Amino acid sequence: MEFKITMPRKRRELYKKDICACSIFGAMNRDGDRFTGDGVMSAIANMHVRGNGLGGGFAAYGIYPEYKDYYAFHLMFTGSNSDAKRSAKQDFDVFLCENFDVVYDEEIPHGDEATVSDPPLVWRYFVAPRKCGDETNLSDDDYVVMKVMHINTKIENAYVFSSGKNMGCFKGVGYPEEIGEYFMLDRLYKAYTWTVHGRFPTNTQAWWGGAHPFSLLDTTVVHNGEISSYGTNRWYLEMYGYACTLQTDTEVIAYAADLLMRRQKLPIELVAKILAPPIWNCIDRMNERERRLFTALRMVYAPLLMNGPFSIIIGQTGKMIGLTDRIRLRPLTAATRGSMFYLSSEEASIRLISPKLDSVWTPNGGEPVVGKLNNMT
Amino acid sequence: MKSFVFPEFHIIRDEAKCGQCRGCERQCAFGTHTYDPVQDRLISDDYKCAGCQRCVVFCPKDAIEVRPTQSPYRQNASWSREKMEDLKKQAETGGVILTGCGNDKPFRIYWDHIVLNASQVTNPSIDPLREPMELRTFLGAKPDFMDIKSEGDDVQIETKLSPNLTVETPILFSAMSYGAISYNAFRSLATAACKSGTFFNTGEGGLPMEMREQFGKCAIVQVASGRFGIDAEYLNCAAAVEIKVGQGAKPGIGGHLPGEKVSREVAATRMIPTGTDAISPAPHHDIYSIEDLSMLIYALKEATNYEKPVSVKIAAVHNFAAIASGIVRAGADIIAIDGLRGGTGAAPKVIRDNVGIPIELAISSLDGRLRKEGIRNRCSIIAAGGIRCSADVIKAIALGADAVYIGSAALIAMGCNLCQKCYTGKCNWGICTQDPRLAGRLNVDIASLRLSNLICAWSHEISEMLGGMGINALESLRGNRDHLRGVGLYEWELEVLGIKGAGE
Secondary structure, three states, rough: OOOOOOOOOOOOOOOOOOOOOEEEEEEEOOOOOOOOOHHHHHHHHHHHOOOOOOOEEEEEEEOHHOOOOOOEEEEOOOOOOEEEEHHHHHHHHHHHHHEEEEEEEEEEOOOOOOOOOOOOEEEEEEEEOOOOOHHHOOOHHHHHHHHHHHHHHOOOOEEEEOOOOOEEEEEOOOOHHHHHHHHHHHHOOOOEEEEEEEEEEOOOOOHHHHOOEEEEEEEEEEEOOOOOOHHHHHHHHHHHHHOOOOOOOOOOOOHHHHHEEEEEEEHHHHHHHOOOOOOOHHHHHHHHHHHHHHHHHHOOHHHHHOOEEEEEEEOOEEEEEEEEEEOOOOOOOOEEEEEEEEEEEOOOHHHEEEEOOOEOOOOOOOOOOOEEOOOOO | OOOOOOOOEEEOOOOOOOOOOHHHHHOOOOOEEEEEEOOOOHHHHHHHOOOHHHHHHHHHOOOEEEOOOOOOOOOOOOOOOOHHHHHHHHHHOOOOOEEOOOOOOEEEEEHEEEEEEEEEOOOOOOOOOOOOOOOOOOOOOOOOOOOEEEEOOEEOOOOOOOOOOEEEOOEEEEEOOOEEOHHHHHHHHEEEEEEEEHOOOOOOOOHHHHHHHEEEEEEEEOOOOOOOOHHHHHHHHOOOEEEEEOOOOOOOOOOOEOOOHOHHHHHHHHHHOOOOOEEEEEOOOOOOHHHHHHHHHHHHHHOOOOOEEEEEEEOOOOHHHHHHHHHHHHOOOEEEEEEOOOOOOOOEEEHHHOOOOOOHHHHHHHHHHHOOOOOEEEEEEEEEEOOHHHHHHHHHHHHHHOOOOOHHHHHHOOOOHHHHHHHHHOOOOOOOOOHHHOOOOOOOOHHHHHHHHHHHHOOOHHHHHHHHHHOOOOHOOOOHHHHHHEEEOOOOHHHHHEEOOOOO
């Protein structure tokens, strides 16, 4: 008689991450004048072949001036049919009403003739925190981050994909120009900063939540590349309460930016040196003061080094930042024309919407390019 | 009493080649070879042979071969030859069986069931011969937040940073004391550590006075239960201080350096009378609890003016992860964990072969535990016990270690062949002995070169593997279990290791 030992299959919690090659584009009016999304839509369409139609998205800043004091939540409800999506929304609404005062909510308008597949129910809420008990000690931002993490990890089929004030993300499965048409970004919204992403994912199944930009509060990230240090970045961020749920590596950049810039209040110049630090050979040749600073940064924040090829555009209220990995394995071009500031994977896309430029340059690896609103205090 | 134990090795001498130079007779401290002037030939006694291969390597005529003998007993899966002969030895002596080196039993070696990742297409692999590849590592506590003050371009760090060790490659030499190993072996480790930008660990035998100025800066000095060789200068000349609580080869057991190994120099370094036994008790008799440990940690920090990281070394045993988390909270900057296969100069065989858990599982569970408690940044982890090659090092780091200690690997580089007779003090390779005639065989220049070559070779290999994964700084692999997959492991093992199975 033969005995067979069978081990029960337990469900292990496995890391999942997604790899993509992509196109990114950003346009900002540094005077704060707002403009519609049609320019950036044609610019990203010009880089059509850098994506494969499995994801596209936009972040727009300054689109909700009438609700600028409220957090704008963009929600995605998924399910196999419209009833399932509606019921996911009902579950979520219960949670939302317990934790926030909802000032206004509506389904995000979309064009039905656009060629996108299997869209989820997409809704927006303008909310103010309603804190109780110990939560009153938290700042509004910390409270919102905590609740967003809760929704994205605990409430099934509901994903918050945008949670800042006076800004919003729009994203989905399709080419970015199709997503732009679906949400009618060329007609309905005016923003002073637009960032855009066209996606070419190479391993996971496409889903609407997995498209870029990734955001937390008003920080958004569009990303071209692969973060090989994802596992390391992830555990470090998890220690600070960031749950990585969206099965993609770009998420960690958004959370790292939030941790370093909002919570630890480090200036973007230093944050860039944490995400893409100078190599030791360079640090060892710096003067005493700089060497001490950069050595300390690399020592303390080693787990936040973003390793692997990337170029990213980080959007924040009043700011647009471009950054590439420290050995520049992905393209990024920066340009200015008057008050306009552009970042793009390819120069041709910038020239398409602004043939004449004051200056065009390729930023060095690990060196951030920062555009700021002129009237920002 | 007639011994019923058979010889473990068989010595074959090619009489046609042998020139009767009597080199083998001089090489063997166990007295295996003797010269018979009547026959003008050398006679070998298989019963005395330790299998260290010294005579084989140094025979000028290549006339000697030493082979392990076949088991003379009827095959028996339960009563193996080792079990039967250990039992006979005990019946003949009534004693505890001693041994040296690490656990040699066929427990699963997880390193050999873990494979590494490499980049294809979406992420370019990096050629370490053309691009920078950074292995520099900091060992010590890191703050949760770093406050800075910036005025224009001038940025000042406000947070007071804890002292950290800087290593250029994540490989350190494990604790081996002067007394257990010879002065030359000890000095070779120190020389190689300084040359390679890493550290050696003094063990608990103290640091000889004349070495302090030159080698103190690359020494981690140990404070163990015997408190041998400790004074303020010993603590302050070093780069870091390590409190040894346990050792992987003999968790729960103390140490015993027999009086015959305590020469005048060893005695001076340990600060004990010449020729007396140096006994390290099993526990520290001033540490019976975690709060006592905390007091010792802070006593050492006070003694070194808070300028040096304090490490605590424990053996990986069943509940060690929770204990280690307590040790971090007690103020340790570094946790060194020593696994089931950790080596020793002398340990009861029954302890060495049966106590402790494999280091691979231990790294993973400790790293996971500290992350869950949100205190992983407050200490560094050094893993020890069974690191055999650069792939083991890189896997240890991907599982969550900051660096590794190597002991046996360093000894093998110097000439050790793991004959496990360290406790006899008769090491023919001059490593684990205080006999001046034997110890003089180890040339410090050559042995330290062999050690620094090893570190150099492993560092190159680590760079190659990192580059293949598209990573150019070691810190981006630390705890990055994404880059590991298990082959031939049970579900619970994958779970403990925190890795996916291959193909998942």
